[in-house]
Amino acid sequence: MDWKPIKKSFQQWVVQPNLLDYDQTCATFSWEAIRQELDGLPGGRGLNIAHEAVDRHAAGPRRDQLALRWLGRDGAVRDFTYVDLQEQSNRFANVLRRFGIGQGERVFVLAGRIPELYIAALGTLKNTSVFCPLFSAFGPEPIYQRLHLGDGKLLVTTRRQYNQKVANLRSRLPQLRHVLLTDVEDDLSDNLLSLPKLLAAVSPDFTIPPTDPEDMAVLHFTSGTTGMPKGAIHVHQAILTHYMTGKYVMDFHPGDVFWCTADPGWVTGISYGMIAPLAHGVVNIIDEADFDAERWCHILQEQKVTVWYTAPTAIRRLMRLGVEPRKEYDLSHLRLIHSVGEPLNPEAVAWGLQALGLPIHDNWWQTETGGIMIANFAAMEVRPGSMGRSLPGIEAAIVHRVNGSVEVVEEPCVEGDLALKPGWPSMFRGYLHDEERYHKAFKSGWYITGDLARRDADGYFWFIGRADDIIKTSGHMVGPFEVESALLGHPAVAEAGVIGKPDPLIGELVKAFVSLKPGFEPNEDLKLDIIGFARTKLGSAVAPKEIEFNQNLPKTRSGKIMRRLLKARELGLPEGDISTLEGSE
Numbered sequence: 132m133d134w135k136p137i138k139k140s141f142q143q144w145v146v147q148p149n150l151l152d153y154d155q156t157c158a159t160f161s162w163e164a165i166r167q168e169l170d171g172l173p174g175g176r177g178l179n180i181a182h183e184a185v186d187r188h189a190a191g192p193r194r195d196q197l198a199l200r201w202l203g204r205d206g207a208v209r210d211f212t213y214v215d216l217q218e219q220s221n222r223f224a225n226v227l228r229r230f231g232i233g234q235g236e237r238v239f240v241l242a243g244r245i246p247e248l249y250i251a252a253l254g255t256l257k258n259t260s261v262f263c264p265l266f267s268a269f270g271p272e273p274i275y276q277r278l279h280l281g282d283g284k285l286l287v288t289t290r291r292q293y294n295q296k297v298a299n300l301r302s303r304l305p306q307l308r309h310v311l312l313t314d315v316e317d318d319l320s321d322n323l324l325s326l327p328k329l330l331a332a333v334s335p336d337f338t339i340p341p342t343d344p345e346d347m348a349v350l351h352f353t354s355g356t357t358g359m360p361k362g363a364i365h366v367h368q369a370i371l372t373h374y375m376t377g378k379y380v381m382d383f384h385p386g387d388v389f390w391c392t393a394d395p396g397w398v399t400g401i402s403y404g405m406i407a408p409l410a411h412g413v414v415n416i417i418d419e420a421d422f423d424a425e426r427w428c429h430i431l432q433e434q435k436v437t438v439w440y441t442a443p444t445a446i447r448r449l450m451r452l453g454v455e456p457r458k459e460y461d462l463s464h465l466r467l468i469h470s471v472g473e474p475l476n477p478e479a480v481a482w483g484l485q486a487l488g489l490p491i492h493d494n495w496w497q498t499e500t501g502g503i504m505i506a507n508f509a510a511m512e513v514r515p516g517s518m519g520r521s522l523p524g525i526e527a528a529i530v531h532r533v534n535g536s537v538e539v540v541e542e543p544c545v546e547g548d549l550a551l552k553p554g555w556p557s558m559f560r561g562y563l564h565d566e567e568r569y570h571k572a573f574k575s576g577w578y579i580t581g582d583l584a585r586r587d588a589d590g591y592f593w594f595i596g597r598a599d600d601i602i603k604t605s606g607h608m609v610g611p612f613e614v615e616s617a618l619l620g621h622p623a624v625a626e627a628g629v630i631g632k633p634d635p636l637i638g639e640l641v642k643a644f645v646s647l648k649p650g651f652e653p654n655e656d657l658k659l660d661i662i663g664f665a666r667t668k669l670g671s672a673v674a675p676k677e678i679e680f681n682q683n684l685p686k687t688r689s690g691k692i693m694r695r696l697l698k699a700r701e702l703g704l705p706e707g708d709i710s711t712l713e714g715s716e
């Protein structure tokens with residue numbers, strides 16, 4: 132089916148979009164001008180994300196305005212004004228200081244969407260320590276890997292998460308000095324302390340120390356295909372991208388109520404679930420509960436959400452349930468809907484138009500880019516199936532690899548690697564403790580994103596797929612190596628190869644091909660046992676949903692399992708180049 136572009140006209144806008152003329156904005160854009168719209172630390176002491184997100188509003192006319200509204204799973208509501216957030220984050224920064232956690236040291240949070248996570252994140256940034264979120268659906272193994280690699284000094288978590296996942300890891304994590312629990316009123320032991328008690332005992336005043344824009348601020352883990360997760364380093368300067376994309380993509384205006392459904396365990400939930408809306412001084416809605424169609428429509432209506440940022444899996448869920456929110460709910464406040472994280476199929480864009488009354492604007496970015504790089508802007512026609520055009524100040528291109536270097540493809544509609552010209556403020560500054568991997572991501576002056584795409588004659592980018600074996604399941608990135616390593620811990624498993632199997636709802640599901648050790652019978656019980664084992668170790672978000680026994684896993688002559696071939700065979704696709712396959716002539 133040929134999907135027609137969705138035109139935009141002035142009449143349909145409630146407020147005039149911040150980006151009206153794309154070409155002109157790109158031509159006159161400068162990061163320096165964006166910097167001028169921010170505050171900077173008083174006295175020229177640098178640039179700190181938490182100052183821009185909280186303190187500068189708390190010092191001005193927005194001080195008593197709602198900054199964050201938290202909707203609890205059970206119906207509780209907690210509101211924080213900018214001045215409340217300032218005070219709470221100051222207290223957290225003072226707690227860190229009390230424990231001697233200093234600049235550049237990593238503070239981890241393992242929790243669902245609870246207010247303490249945001250307070251800890253902002254307090255950590257104020258203290259110039261480094262905030263590092265852990266997805267709450269991770270099992271103990273991914274948690275261990277990240278705390279270990281990130282040299283976590285302090286962890287904030289809940290009692291349940293601690294007991295279920297962290298308690299048994301502590302002997303393997305000698306550097307983890309302090310664990311603070313959000314939901315106990317009193318300390319449980321010398322090294323299991325009550326966060327509420329600590330917060331109450333310290334001063335609500337804190338002066339952010341001088342912060343170099345290049346100081347490390349946030350560490351986001353992402354997955355690779357060959358090895359354990361990589362810690363992408365982001366710096367305070369990233370606030371320029373968060374602010375700029377808040378302005379031009381999210382199109383924030385005073386009075387907006389913004390809801391980003393992404394979990395703060397991943398980059399979207401921090402860059403847009405916290406930083407960008409606060410940097411613009413708008414109201415940020417946080418919902419603790421998981422996806423529920425009725426609840427979500429209710430939130431859009433009751434909270435009078437004006438700008439909504441969600442993801443394709445959620446949109447497809449709503450579509451599948453056959454809900455037509457516009458018919459049953461008052462969505463008249465909703466002005467813009469955005470989506471990110473996986474390909475947004477054109478059907479979903481069309482569904483948005485019909486069921487929500489608005490098209491869904493797809494945009495593209497990744498952990499390493501720190502912020503949105505390509506987007507369908509409010510004022511531009513939406514091309515269903517396309518991720519949109521590159522942001523002002525961002526140079527994106529399709530490149531081909533030729534003899535070890537790369538060449539930009541000028542011709543439109545040609546498939547190639549999606550690449551970005553380095554230099555934007557939120558670009559990752561390294562992978563923690565892994566300089567080689569970082570440098571490998573750059574070629575001939577371009578950052579190679581790992582995605583394949585094409586660009587049409589008007590500069591709209593169209594996603595094709597990943598250039599590697601990384602899996603995207605329900606919008607979460609999963610590294611096959613991490614899953615394979617965990618599976619090898621099961622007593623019956625000799626070898627494992629893990630792929631992403633296309634799934635109409637969640638994008639891809641994690642599927643493992645497993646060969647068994649001698650003496651083990653391939654049967655359904657064993658399959659369930661292995662799945663259960665993987666879930667306990669990795670958590671439900673990462674563990675395979677399907678297992679297939681295969682005593683003859685395809686391998687290269689050097690013994691590496693060929694995931695590409697497993698996937699091609701699974702999908703009935705051509706096997707491609709199999710010259711390196713073990714046993715081939």
Ligand code: AMP
Nearest residue numbers: 471472473474494495496497498594608
């Ligand atoms: P993450 O680093 O976990 O945020 O994942 C980034 C990856 O998600 C990208 O490299 C893409 O493979 C995929 N992705 C993000 N946004 C989109 C999009 N709009 N369309 C297709 N894939 C996307």
